Amino acid sequence: MSSTPYVSPSSEPERHEPRPSYRRSHLAQLESEAVYVMREAAGQFERPVLLFSGGKDSIVMVHLARKAFWPGRFPFPLLHIDTGHNFPETIEFRDRLAESVGCELLVRYVQDSIDRGRCQEEPGPNPSRNTLQTVTLLDALRELRADAAFGGGRRDEEKARAKERFFSHRDPFGQWDPKNQRPELWNVFNGRKNRGEHFRVFPLSNWTELDVWQYIAQEGIALPDLYFAHEREVVRRDGVLLALGEHNRLLPGETAERLRIRCRTVGDLTCTGVWESDATTLDEIIREVASARVTERGGRSDDRRSETAMEDRKKQGYF
Amino acid sequence: MAGMSESTLHTEAHPDTDLLRVSTAGSVDDGKSTLIGRLLYDTKSLFDDQLEAVERSSRQRGEAYLNLALVTDGLRAEREQNITIDVAYRFLATPRRKFIIADTPGHLQYTRNMVTGASTADLAVVLVDARKGVLTQSRRHGFIASLLRIPHVLVAVNKMDLVDYSEEVYGQIVREYGEFAQKLDVQSLTFVPISALQGDNVVEKSGSMPWYDGGTLLHHLETVNVGANRNLVDFRFPVQYVIRPHQDYRGFAGRLASGTLRPGEEVVVLPGNVASRVRSIDTPDGPLGEAAAGDSVVVTLEDEVDVSRGDMLVRRRNLPTVGHRLDAIVCWMHEKPLDRTTPYLLMHTTRQVQAFVAELDYRIDVDTLHREEARTLGLNDIGRVEITTAAPLFFDPYAQNRATGSFILVDPHTHATVAAGMIRGEPRELEEAPRTASPNVRWEEWNVPRAEREARNGHGAAVLWLTGLSGAGKSTIARAVERELFALGCRTMLLDGDQLRHGLCGDLGFGRDDRRENIRRAGEVARLFFESGAIVLCAFVSPFREDRDAVRALVPEGRFLEVFVDADLDTLRRRDTKGLYARAMEGEIPEFTGVSSPYEPPPAAELVLRTAEFPVAESVRAVLDGLRARGILPANRPG
Incomplete structure (x- = not known):
C-alpha cells in the first residue's frame, strides 16, 4: 500500500491544471459512486464490517474505504472468513495490509465452525469449504451484531449478481429473497430494517472486471503476487487448472504440471482456477483482461456446479 | 486457459471513457432480451463460457438456434417461467464508452421496475415490434421515460426482418410514435429500424435497408450527448x-x-x-x-x-425551496396500498423525515395518460399527491434537479420501499381574489384585428362550448364537427378536457377550485384561438353554470355557442364505455360528476343535442346548421 500517495490535508495544496471541462472519466464516476455508497452505509448503519477475502476486489474496497473517510480512518473493521484453504500468499498479504492501514482485522475460522458442529466437511478428497463459509459468516455477523457487511461483489460477475442492489436486504436468517427485493431508485438507499436483519452493501456493483484492473493501475494499488504470472505446480481437473497445495492434492490418475500461471480471482485453493499467462505487469494484465474470452468466474468450480449455483448460495447468505 | 494470450484483441482497454446509463423496457415478445444479447454478442462482450452456457441451455430447451435472449435471464424462477422478474444490470464497453444497461421486464410489476431502471438512466431504449406497430406498452415506456425525465429516448423498431424490411411499415411507426411523443417531455427522440435476431442496424449496418441512412443503434448510444441532465448550475x-x-x-x-x-x-x-x-x-x-x-x-x-x-x-443567492409541503408525482411500488393515515418515512437526499400523504389529487392511467379520480394508489399506480413532512426538506422541482427533486417513501413497520416520488414544487393554493389583469400590465389591442383574419378566412370565429356528463358524446361530436369544418376549409381548433389536463392544466385536480381553474384556463385558451379567427370546439364536462358563464363573458355576444350534450344518467350508466360509472357507483371515484358530484344543466343553451335519441351525424348536422344560422359559416358553402 506504500505505493499509494496519500496527501496529508495539512501539506501544500497541489497545483491543479485549470479543468478543461466538467467531464469525468468512467473510473472517476465509479469511484465517486462507490465512495458515496460507503459513506451512505456508514451514515445509516451502526456497526458495519467490511468483508475481506484477500482478493483484488476486497483490496480495492479497502482502498476506497480509506479514500471515502480520509483524512479520518474508515469507521469499520475488516472481517475475514478464513476457510483454512487459502493460498498462503493471501494470508500474508492480508496481515500486512491491515497493519499498514492500521485498521482492525477480525478473522473467523471455518475450522472452528466445523469443530463446534455448526457444519460438516464435504466427504471425499480435496473437500471444498466454499459453502461452509456461509455458516461461519452468518455466525460472525451475529456475534459482532453487525448490521451491514460491505462486499466487493459486482453485477458483471454472475447472472444472479446482476440483480443485486447496492443495499441488499437480508432476513434474520441471512437469506436473500431475489423475488422480493426493495426497489432502488436514484441514489436514495433504504437501509431501514428490523432487529436481527442485516444488509449487504456492494459499492462496486457497477464495476466490471476491467474497471477494477484499470482502477488498480490508475491508483497504484498493491496486490498479492498471485495475480501476476509466476511458475507453480498445477493440476488439470474438470477442464480447469488448479494450484496444488496442502489442501489440494493430486487425485489418483492425475499428474502435476509446472506452468506459468496467474490468478484472475483469488479464492480457496480447491476451487480457484488459475490461468496460463505471461502477464507480469498491470498493463499486461489489463490487455489480457480486455481480450479475455472467458469470464473470471469461468474458472471457479464453485459456480460450475449448476446453472443457478450462485443464486442458490446467495439465497443462503453467501457473500 | 488455453489461447488467452494469442486470442485477438477485441476490446482495447481505455481507462478514460464516458459512462452512459441506459434503461430498456419491454417483454420477451418485443425481442428486448434478444436485443441486449445481440448487443453483447456483436460487441464481443460475451465470454466463451457465457456463450457455451447459452448454447447448452438453448439445446436443453430444444431450440434450433442460439437463443440470445437467454443471455439476460438470470434467476432460476425466470428461466423456469420464461420471464424476467427484476431489474438486471448489464455492462458493455466499446472504445468510446462504457454502458450500464438497466434491463427491466415488461410483464410483471412493469411500472415499478421501469421506474426503477429509468431513475438513473440517461437514455431509454423503447422497443416496438414492427409487425404489431405502436402498442400501449411502447407508449407506456415513453411516458415513464418522460415522467422520470430521461433526456434521450431511442425507439428501436425491431423485427424489421419479419416485415420484409419495409420502409412504409417503419415510416408509419415513426409517424405514429412521433405524434404520441409530442405529448411527452423528452429532449431527443430517435428511431432506428433493426432486427435484433438478424443483427441488422444493432452494431453492424444493415445491408437489407438501403433506404435507411441513419446510424446503428450502437452508434447512437456511443454518440448521444452524455450528462444532459447533469445540473451544473444550482449548487x-x-x-x-x-x-x-x-x-x-x-x-x-x-x-x-x-x-x-x-x-x-x-x-x-x-x-x-x-x-x-x-x-x-x-x-x-x-x-x-x-x-x-x-x-x-x-x-x-x-x-x-x-x-x-x-x-x-x-448558496445564498440560489436556495432550494425549504418547506414542509410537497406537490409530487409518486409511483406506488408495494402491494400494500397508499394509506393516508400512515406516517411514512420519507428519504430525500441524506435526510429522513416522517411524512403523511395529505392529498391524493388523481391517478394517471399510464396506458391512456388519462387522469382519473382515486381514493388510493396500489402497486404500479402513478398519482399526484400532496405530502406533509414533520421536518422541513430542502428541495427543487425534479425537472430541474433529479437529486434534490426525488424521494422515496418507506413503510414505518416493514421498512419496505413503498413509493418513489418526483417533486413538482410546493402545493399551490388558489388565490381567493377575483382574477383580474395582473397589475402593471396594460391591455394592448391585437396586432391583426380579428375582423381582418375573418375576412381572409371567409368565415367567422366562434367558440362552441360542449358541456355534458362524462360519456355523453361531447368529444365524439366535437371531433366529427371539426373534421367537417376542416373539410370545408375552415380554420379550427379542438380543446379537450383530457388534453389540457396533460399540459396546461397538469397541476390541477378535481376539487371544486381546481375544476373552476381548469375551465378558466380552457376559456382563456379558447379565446386566444378565437381571436386568431378559428372556430374553437371545446369539449369539457364543465358541470358548473358559473364557470361556463365566465367563459361566455370572454367572447363577444353571439360568438359563444353553448352546446348541451344531453344524455340521461340511466343511458350513460348502461353505455358506460370506459367503465367509469360502475366504478363511481362503487365509490371508487370520488367527486364523479353525475354520481357523487352535481351537474348543473345550462338553462339557456344555444343548442341541445340528445345523443341517446339521435345518431352522431344528426348532431353534427345540427351544429353546422346552427353556425350557418348565426352567419359564422357562410350559407352558400355546401355541407
Whole structure:
C-alpha cells in the first residue's frame, strides 16, 4: 500500500491544471459512486464490517474505504472468513495490509465452525469449504451484531449478481429473497430494517472486471503476487487448472504440471482456477483482461456446479 | 486457459471513457432480451463460457438456434417461467464508452421496475415490434421515460426482418410514435429500424435497408450527448458524514448533487441558515480547485459551524425551496396500498423525515395518460399527491434537479420501499381574489384585428362550448364537427378536457377550485384561438353554470355557442364505455360528476343535442346548421 500517495490535508495544496471541462472519466464516476455508497452505509448503519477475502476486489474496497473517510480512518473493521484453504500468499498479504492501514482485522475460522458442529466437511478428497463459509459468516455477523457487511461483489460477475442492489436486504436468517427485493431508485438507499436483519452493501456493483484492473493501475494499488504470472505446480481437473497445495492434492490418475500461471480471482485453493499467462505487469494484465474470452468466474468450480449455483448460495447468505 | 494470450484483441482497454446509463423496457415478445444479447454478442462482450452456457441451455430447451435472449435471464424462477422478474444490470464497453444497461421486464410489476431502471438512466431504449406497430406498452415506456425525465429516448423498431424490411411499415411507426411523443417531455427522440435476431442496424449496418441512412443503434448510444441532465448550475451539497480525525479538522463528506464549488466561495448551511466560506475541498488525491456535480469530496469551512448528516450546503443567492409541503408525482411500488393515515418515512437526499400523504389529487392511467379520480394508489399506480413532512426538506422541482427533486417513501413497520416520488414544487393554493389583469400590465389591442383574419378566412370565429356528463358524446361530436369544418376549409381548433389536463392544466385536480381553474384556463385558451379567427370546439364536462358563464363573458355576444350534450344518467350508466360509472357507483371515484358530484344543466343553451335519441351525424348536422344560422359559416358553402 506504500505505493499509494496519500496527501496529508495539512501539506501544500497541489497545483491543479485549470479543468478543461466538467467531464469525468468512467473510473472517476465509479469511484465517486462507490465512495458515496460507503459513506451512505456508514451514515445509516451502526456497526458495519467490511468483508475481506484477500482478493483484488476486497483490496480495492479497502482502498476506497480509506479514500471515502480520509483524512479520518474508515469507521469499520475488516472481517475475514478464513476457510483454512487459502493460498498462503493471501494470508500474508492480508496481515500486512491491515497493519499498514492500521485498521482492525477480525478473522473467523471455518475450522472452528466445523469443530463446534455448526457444519460438516464435504466427504471425499480435496473437500471444498466454499459453502461452509456461509455458516461461519452468518455466525460472525451475529456475534459482532453487525448490521451491514460491505462486499466487493459486482453485477458483471454472475447472472444472479446482476440483480443485486447496492443495499441488499437480508432476513434474520441471512437469506436473500431475489423475488422480493426493495426497489432502488436514484441514489436514495433504504437501509431501514428490523432487529436481527442485516444488509449487504456492494459499492462496486457497477464495476466490471476491467474497471477494477484499470482502477488498480490508475491508483497504484498493491496486490498479492498471485495475480501476476509466476511458475507453480498445477493440476488439470474438470477442464480447469488448479494450484496444488496442502489442501489440494493430486487425485489418483492425475499428474502435476509446472506452468506459468496467474490468478484472475483469488479464492480457496480447491476451487480457484488459475490461468496460463505471461502477464507480469498491470498493463499486461489489463490487455489480457480486455481480450479475455472467458469470464473470471469461468474458472471457479464453485459456480460450475449448476446453472443457478450462485443464486442458490446467495439465497443462503453467501457473500 | 488455453489461447488467452494469442486470442485477438477485441476490446482495447481505455481507462478514460464516458459512462452512459441506459434503461430498456419491454417483454420477451418485443425481442428486448434478444436485443441486449445481440448487443453483447456483436460487441464481443460475451465470454466463451457465457456463450457455451447459452448454447447448452438453448439445446436443453430444444431450440434450433442460439437463443440470445437467454443471455439476460438470470434467476432460476425466470428461466423456469420464461420471464424476467427484476431489474438486471448489464455492462458493455466499446472504445468510446462504457454502458450500464438497466434491463427491466415488461410483464410483471412493469411500472415499478421501469421506474426503477429509468431513475438513473440517461437514455431509454423503447422497443416496438414492427409487425404489431405502436402498442400501449411502447407508449407506456415513453411516458415513464418522460415522467422520470430521461433526456434521450431511442425507439428501436425491431423485427424489421419479419416485415420484409419495409420502409412504409417503419415510416408509419415513426409517424405514429412521433405524434404520441409530442405529448411527452423528452429532449431527443430517435428511431432506428433493426432486427435484433438478424443483427441488422444493432452494431453492424444493415445491408437489407438501403433506404435507411441513419446510424446503428450502437452508434447512437456511443454518440448521444452524455450528462444532459447533469445540473451544473444550482449548487447543492447534502452532507453524508462528518469526518473528524482530530480536534483541528472537521470535514463534511458528501457528493455534489448539482452545481459546482470552489474554495473561498460563500455557502449557507441549511436548515440553520448559517453562512460561512469554503476553506478547502479535500480529496485523498489532493485539494481541488473546483468540484462539480457528481464528485465525492470533503468540504471544510472557515468557521466553526454546526453541521451534521442531513444538512445541506447551498448558496445564498440560489436556495432550494425549504418547506414542509410537497406537490409530487409518486409511483406506488408495494402491494400494500397508499394509506393516508400512515406516517411514512420519507428519504430525500441524506435526510429522513416522517411524512403523511395529505392529498391524493388523481391517478394517471399510464396506458391512456388519462387522469382519473382515486381514493388510493396500489402497486404500479402513478398519482399526484400532496405530502406533509414533520421536518422541513430542502428541495427543487425534479425537472430541474433529479437529486434534490426525488424521494422515496418507506413503510414505518416493514421498512419496505413503498413509493418513489418526483417533486413538482410546493402545493399551490388558489388565490381567493377575483382574477383580474395582473397589475402593471396594460391591455394592448391585437396586432391583426380579428375582423381582418375573418375576412381572409371567409368565415367567422366562434367558440362552441360542449358541456355534458362524462360519456355523453361531447368529444365524439366535437371531433366529427371539426373534421367537417376542416373539410370545408375552415380554420379550427379542438380543446379537450383530457388534453389540457396533460399540459396546461397538469397541476390541477378535481376539487371544486381546481375544476373552476381548469375551465378558466380552457376559456382563456379558447379565446386566444378565437381571436386568431378559428372556430374553437371545446369539449369539457364543465358541470358548473358559473364557470361556463365566465367563459361566455370572454367572447363577444353571439360568438359563444353553448352546446348541451344531453344524455340521461340511466343511458350513460348502461353505455358506460370506459367503465367509469360502475366504478363511481362503487365509490371508487370520488367527486364523479353525475354520481357523487352535481351537474348543473345550462338553462339557456344555444343548442341541445340528445345523443341517446339521435345518431352522431344528426348532431353534427345540427351544429353546422346552427353556425350557418348565426352567419359564422357562410350559407352558400355546401355541407
